[in-house]
Amino acid sequence: MTDLRIHDGPSHVPAPDPGEPALTRRSFLRTGAAAVGGMAALAAALSPLRELSSSDLPNLDQFLQKHYKEMTPDQMERALERIRAQVEERYRVRPHLRDLKPMDGVEFVYALNLSRCIGCRKCVHACVAENNQSRSPEIQYIRVIEMPRGTLDLEQGNHRYDHPTVPDANHFYLPVQCHQCANPPCVKVCPVEATWQESDGITVIDYDWCIGCRYCEAACPYWARRFNFTEPSLPREQLNPNMAYLSNRPRDKGVMEKCHFCLHRTREGRMPACVEICPTGARKFGNVLDPDSEVSQILRSKRVFVLKEEVGTLPRFFYYFDERYPNSLDPEAIEIARRLEREEGAQYGALPGSSGPNRDFVASAVAARWDAPFLPGASTIDGGAA
Amino acid sequence: MKTYLRFLWRCFRLSFMGDGRYYAWMFLLTVVVLFGINAYCKQVVQGLGTTGMTDQVSWGFYIANFTFLVGMAAAAVMLVIPVYIFRNRELHDLVIFGELFAVAAIVMAMLFVLVDLGRPDRFHHLLLRFNFPVSMLTWDVLVLNGYLLLNLHICGYLVYCAYRRREPSRAFYIPFVFVAIVWAISIHTVTAFLYSGLGGRPFWNSAVVAPRFLASAFAAGPAFLILTLSVLARFTSYPVTPKAFLTLRTVVTVSLAINMFLLGSEAFTEFYTDSAHGASAHYLFLGLHGHVALVPWIWSAIALNMAALVLLFTPWTRRLSVLQAACAMLIVGIWIEKGMGMIVPAFVPTPLGEIVEYRPTLNETLVTAGIWAGGLLLYTILVRVTVPVLSGRLTEDQDFSVALGNESGALAGIGSHGTANR
Numbered sequence: 172m173t174d175l176r177i178h179d180g181p182s183h184v185p186a187p188d189p190g191e192p193a194l195t196r197r198s199f200l201r202t203g204a205a206a207v208g209g210m211a212a213l214a215a216a217l218s219p220l221r222e223l224s225s226s227d228l229p230n231l232d233q234f235l236q237k238h239y240k241e242m243t244p245d246q247m248e249r250a251l252e253r254i255r256a257q258v259e260e261r262y263r264v265r266p267h268l269r270d271l272k273p274m275d276g277v278e279f280v281y282a283l284n285l286s287r288c289i290g291c292r293k294c295v296h297a298c299v300a301e302n303n304q305s306r307s308p309e310i311q312y313i314r315v316i317e318m319p320r321g322t323l324d325l326e327q328g329n330h331r332y333d334h335p336t337v338p339d340a341n342h343f344y345l346p347v348q349c350h351q352c353a354n355p356p357c358v359k360v361c362p363v364e365a366t367w368q369e370s371d372g373i374t375v376i377d378y379d380w381c382i383g384c385r386y387c388e389a390a391c392p393y394w395a396r397r398f399n400f401t402e403p404s405l406p407r408e409q410l411n412p413n414m415a416y417l418s419n420r421p422r423d424k425g426v427m428e429k430c431h432f433c434l435h436r437t438r439e440g441r442m443p444a445c446v447e448i449c450p451t452g453a454r455k456f457g458n459v460l461d462p463d464s465e466v467s468q469i470l471r472s473k474r475v476f477v478l479k480e481e482v483g484t485l486p487r488f489f490y491y492f493d494e495r496y497p498n499s500l501d502p503e504a505i506e507i508a509r510r511l512e513r514e515e516g517a518q519y520g521a522l523p524g525s526s527g528p529n530r531d532f533v534a535s536a537v538a539a540r541w542d543a544p545f546l547p548g549a550s551t552i553d554g555g556a557a
Numbered sequence: 558m559k560t561y562l563r564f565l566w567r568c569f570r571l572s573f574m575g576d577g578r579y580y581a582w583m584f585l586l587t588v589v590v591l592f593g594i595n596a597y598c599k600q601v602v603q604g605l606g607t608t609g610m611t612d613q614v615s616w617g618f619y620i621a622n623f624t625f626l627v628g629m630a631a632a633a634v635m636l637v638i639p640v641y642i643f644r645n646r647e648l649h650d651l652v653i654f655g656e657l658f659a660v661a662a663i664v665m666a667m668l669f670v671l672v673d674l675g676r677p678d679r680f681h682h683l684l685l686r687f688n689f690p691v692s693m694l695t696w697d698v699l700v701l702n703g704y705l706l707l708n709l710h711i712c713g714y715l716v717y718c719a720y721r722r723r724e725p726s727r728a729f730y731i732p733f734v735f736v737a738i739v740w741a742i743s744i745h746t747v748t749a750f751l752y753s754g755l756g757g758r759p760f761w762n763s764a765v766v767a768p769r770f771l772a773s774a775f776a777a778g779p780a781f782l783i784l785t786l787s788v789l790a791r792f793t794s795y796p797v798t799p800k801a802f803l804t805l806r807t808v809v810t811v812s813l814a815i816n817m818f819l820l821g822s823e824a825f826t827e828f829y830t831d832s833a834h835g836a837s838a839h840y841l842f843l844g845l846h847g848h849v850a851l852v853p854w855i856w857s858a859i860a861l862n863m864a865a866l867v868l869l870f871t872p873w874t875r876r877l878s879v880l881q882a883a884c885a886m887l888i889v890g891i892w893i894e895k896g897m898g899m900i901v902p903a904f905v906p907t908p909l910g911e912i913v914e915y916r917p918t919l920n921e922t923l924v925t926a927g928i929w930a931g932g933l934l935l936y937t938i939l940v941r942v943t944v945p946v947l948s949g950r951l952t953e954d955q956d957f958s959v960a961l962g963n964e965s966g967a968l969a970g971i972g973s974h975g976t977a978n979r
Contacts, residue, residue, distance in 0.1 A: 209587075216591040219598035227602070229678055238686050308606075314909060325910035326836055347909055356757060362694035363682045382682055383605075383675020386694055388615040392757025394909045398615060398675065401606035424604040425675025479908075482756040 227402075227424070238364065239377040239417070247416075250379070254420055261421070262410045270416040271438040273371035279432055279487065280372070280459040282469045283346060286493035286501045287453035289508040290315055290337040290344030291519065294445035294454065298348075301433060301444035302419040303411050305403030312397065312430040313348040313445060320498075323478075336512055336519075338500055347478070348445070349374065349395035349430035350486030357387035357396060366427070372487050373432050375417040381426040388427065392482045396429045432456070450511060451504040459487075560953060564720055567951065572938040579941075586934040593927010596920045597672055605675055608921040613913035614904040616673070618921050621896030622928070623669035625777070627748045628770055628895070630662035630704065632778015634741035635808050641734050647801040653715060653947070654789070655782055656708045657939040659741070663705045665932035672924055693751045700744045707737045712943075719946050721953050745770050752903070760837035760903040763826075769819040770895065775812035777891040779805045780884035785940070787881055795944050806880060810869040813887055817862060820894070840912075841902040848905070850914045855898045861890030 232253050237246060247270050258266045295313045304310040316328035319342055328345065338344060355374050358366055365380040366387060388396040402424040414420045415435035422428050433443035437456070441447075446454045457464035469475065475489040493501055512519045575583070600607045610617045633655035639645035640652050671677055689695040711730050718725040749767035756762055783805050790797040827838035839845050844852045865887035874880040906912045917925070945951040 212588075212591050213594070216595040217598055219595065219602050222602045234678075238682075241686075316909060324833055325908075326833060326906055328910050330909070330911045356755065360692050360694065360755075362688050362692045362698065363679075364686045364688045365682070380679070380682055380686070381676065382679045384670075384673065384694065385615045385675070386692070386751075388612065389904075390755050390757060392908050394612075394907045394911075397612050399604070400608075400610070400612075401604040423676075479757075484756075 233379065236379055238380050240364075240367075251416065254416070258410075258412075258421060262405075262407045264407070264410055264412050266410075266412040266414050266420070268414050268416070268420060271418075271435060273369045273373070274438060276460055277458045278370075278372045278460050279351070279437060279456065280466050280470070281351070281432070281488045282455040282466050282473075282475065283488070283490050284453045284455070284493060284501075285343055285345065285490055286496050287451040287504040288315075288338075288344040288346060289451055289453075289500065289504050290317060290332070290339075290342075291450065291508065291511065293448045293450060294346060297444045297448035298430070300409065301411055301436075303405055303414065303421050304397075304428070305399065305401075305405060305422075306409065307404045308401065310397045310399070310403070310428065312395070312428075313346055314394070316345045316347065317342045318345050325478075336508075338505065338508055340499070343500065345490075347393055347395070348488070349432075350393050350478070350484070350488035351430075351432060353485035353487060354483060356390040356392065356482075356484060360386045360390045362386065371434075371438070373434055374429075375431055375434070376427055376429065377417070378420070378422050378426045378428065383425040383427070385427065392479050392484060393486075396427055398427055399424050451501075451507050453504070560721070561717070564717060564953070567957070568942045570957070571942050571945070571951070575941065583934065583937065586930040586937070589930035590927050590934060592923050593925075593930065596923035596927065599920055600672070600924060601677070605673075607918060609916050609918045611913055611915070613907045613911060614901060614915035616900055616904070617915050618897070618917040618925050619669045619673040621900040622925055623666050623673070624748060624770075624900060625892050625896045626662045626666040626669065626932075627701070628745050628774025628891075629778045629781060630659040630666060631741040631745040631771070632774050632781075633659040633708070634738050635775050635779045635812075636782065636805075637734060637738055637741075639804060639808075641731075641738075645804060647798050647804055650796065650947070651782075651786060651801055653712055653943060654785055654940060655778075656712050656737075657943060658778075658782065658785065658936055659708045660705060660712065661932045661936035661939065663701055663708070664935060665928050667701060667705075668928045668931070669925075672928070693747060693754055696747045697744075697751060700740065700747050704737070704740050704744050707733055707740055711737065712939075716943055716946050719949070720951065722949075742771065745774055752899075757908050758837075758903045759834035760841075763823065765819055765823055769816060769823070772812050772816035772819055773891045773895050776809050776816055777888050779808045779812070780888050783809070783884045784881060784888075785936075787877055789940070789944070793944050795948060802877065802880065803875070806869065806874060809884065809887070810866070813862065813866050813869065816891070817866060820859075836906055837902040840905045841898060845906065845912060848912050848914050850916060851897065851902060851905075854893050858890045858893035858898055861886040862894065865890065 230253075232249070236242075236250055242250065251268055251270060255266055255268050258264065258268070292315050295311050295315060298304075298312050299306070299309060302312065304312070314330060316325065316330055317332040317339065318325075318328045323345075325345075332339075332342075351368075351372050351374055353368075353372065355368055358368055358374060362384065363380060363382055365382070366374060366376045368374045383398070385398055388398060399422055403422055405421060410421070411419060413435060415438075418431045418433065418435045433441075433445075437443055443456055446456045455465050455469055457466040459466055459470065461467060469491065470489065473491040474494065475491045477486040477489060496502070499505075596607075608617060608619075633652075636648055636652045636655035640648050671680070674680065683695075683698060687695050687698075689699070711733050714730050715725055746767045749770040752758070752761035753763060753766040783802060786797045786801065786805075789795050824838065824842070827835040828842075836845060840848065841851050841855050865883040868874050868879060868883040868886075874883050901915050905914065951957070
């Protein structure tokens with residue numbers, strides 16, 4: 172065990188240098204030159220910071236602002252006033268901003284009739300318009316997936332479908348957004364409690380508290396969370412001034428956001444923007460604690476299901492197919508689609524847009540699984556890729 | 558106190574002294590650090606859009622390097638255990654270089670988390686609302702900082718005692734050494750739980766992640782120390798015996814073999830079951846629907862690790878040069894396997910079945926290189942200061958010439974630079 176060969180170190184160099192090194196003129200100049208050079212190099216390295224705009228830095232109020240749950244009503248009012256002033260300065264609009272609390276005796280759930288969804292993506296765009304998301308790159312909370320009939324295997328879906336007309340007869344359309352889980356993994360993993368579930372079932376984010384670690388984004392089984400990879404850009408005239416602290420007020424670079432069931436509307440008794448815009452009535456929303464609400468009736472009478480039940484997140488977002496039409500969409504919905512196509516022309520079936528940083532979307536088409544498609548002929552490869 | 562400050566000041570001075578090769582090495586590292594700082598400043602101004610990360614692949618190179626480095630930090634325990642539990646004499650004077658590397662590795666790991674944050678200006682929110690014990694990330698913050706403090710204490714105490722020519726009091730460090738053994742295992746376990754606790758990511762949601770992390774760390778960490786110790790043996794008169802290398806070689810061999818076994822178990826479960834949950838593994842090893850970005854990487858990693866393993870089992874690695882080659886190969890192999898090969902595929906395809914590939918950008922690569930260079934800079938300084946102190950050449954009552962005079966090679970402070978000009 173001792174035949175490991177190791178080089179001998181070079182023999183010792185005798186020390187010509189006596190005593191503790193002291194500053195001589197030459198060494199002083201040399202050290203000084205090195206220090207100056209080093210400082211100059213450091214300054215050059217730091218130079219991009221000159222482009223930091225004042226809005227990138229938190230002002231003192233924002234820096235000292237407490238967590239949402241710790242703010243007194245006074246402190247909340249001050250925070251709201253600061254945000255109003257910032258919005259006004261930036262967008263030249265005085266926003267109607269307030270902090271809306273959950274209503275007593277209310278738990279929101281969502282139900283979606285897959286037999287009526289025609290894949291028109293109107294909900295996607297209404298959501299963006301309502302919630303002041305960044306337009307470039309565009310952040311979308313709703314993703315509509317074109318699925319081959321006969322499967323719920325998400326890997327067979329197409330996220331970037333782009334037909335001249337929807338719906339396509341061989342497919343159905345599966346919109347996915349935040350499921351407002353009753354057992355939300357995103358809330359569990361957040362290291363700073365910047366996201367939590369409220370009593371009406373909505374999982375919210377304090378955009379002023381989020382540190383941007385994106386652990387929640389990794390934890391979400393529904394890919395519902397979005398991150399502001401760049402400074403959000405929102406044209407002044409597109410700002411929706413009706414906003415709440417926990418919902419659609421403008422966000423900063425570097426924080427998470429996601430669907431919050433339009434709480435600035437729903438906590439005042441209105442419907443979410445996606446429900447309101449849906450031309451076929453596929454989307455249903457309401458208070459599950461009220462036995463007479465439409466969603467309660469749907470949960471009682473339809474064979475509803477949730478996505479990825481096996482991950483145990485207990486979503487408040489339910490899907491169902493209309494049992495009257497096992498092999499196609501609801502003919503009434505198809506009729507609506509044809510009418511919209513006539514009325515809106517090229518506008519109809521709007522392009523998917525993008526989500527996340529707007530760089531080249533590397534993969535767009537998701538084909539059938541690698542072995543064999545589930546249904547013969549159910550090609551899911553989308554031609555309009557890349 | 559005054560003595561202590563003088564000690565720190567002398568260490569500081571000492572870190573600027575060395576021969577031409579030392580200066581060249583430090584200059585190179587400093588340049589890379591400056592490039593990294595520059596790239597990070599750009600990232601601060603423009604946001605994380607300067608990286609290759611997207612909403613689809615929301616963690617990338619930074620978190621991959623973080624994971625790898627936590628393992629490297631934990632690996633110091635593979636020197637501590639032989640010395641303090643099995644009373645291995647050969648490694649006794651070398652343990653400290655493992656612990657010093659743990660310090661540097663933890664610092665790098667924490668920097669990687671810091672640069673990954675979208676809002677570094679809100680870092681203090683961790684102090685104000687700490688989601689403990691629910692969030693595994695808060696566990697990680699605690700164990701990493703605790704491990705850093707433990708190692709700083711152990712190394713700092715021993716080095717300072719040597720400087721004061723005092724016998725270290727066992728009560729002041731032995732208990733910490735034993736706490737650090739358990740702690741080292743905890744840091745990598747907690748980091749593994751960070752991933753394996755996520756039900757929505759089937760690729761990570763596996764009980765074998767933590768054991769695999771430990772096995773790969775205990776291969777890569779000691780392998781790195783073999784390289785460090787061979788530099789010490791080459792350039793200083795610090796005693797490093799052949800037997801020390803052979804002990805570490807055994808540790809590396811066994812750990813690497815276990816790691817390859819666990820990797821195989823993982824691959825078997827994914828591919829034999831062949832359920833939809835195997836999509837990420839398919840993407841990693843074979844590619845998915847023509848998307849093959851990671852395939853060459855993972856197979857290079859496996860090839861490097863297998864070649865290193867075969868070499869380590871043969872007597873050829875009793876030659877230091879071959880041993881060094883094998884170590885370098887497995888460090889790179891494990892860096893790929895548990896960095897890019899562990900973090901990225903969990904995001905491909907997304908939970909909704911979309912495939913978006915990830916490729917680090919230049920800016921992101923520069924930040925990464927900057928942190929690595931900074932960590933190596935720190936480690937070089939720590940080793941550079943520790944060697945003369947522990948060999949009794951720099952002590953309280955001696956002046957600098959002794960420390961410098963008895964040095965040889967790269968770490969010697971004699972020559973054309975600075976100190977010799979009186």
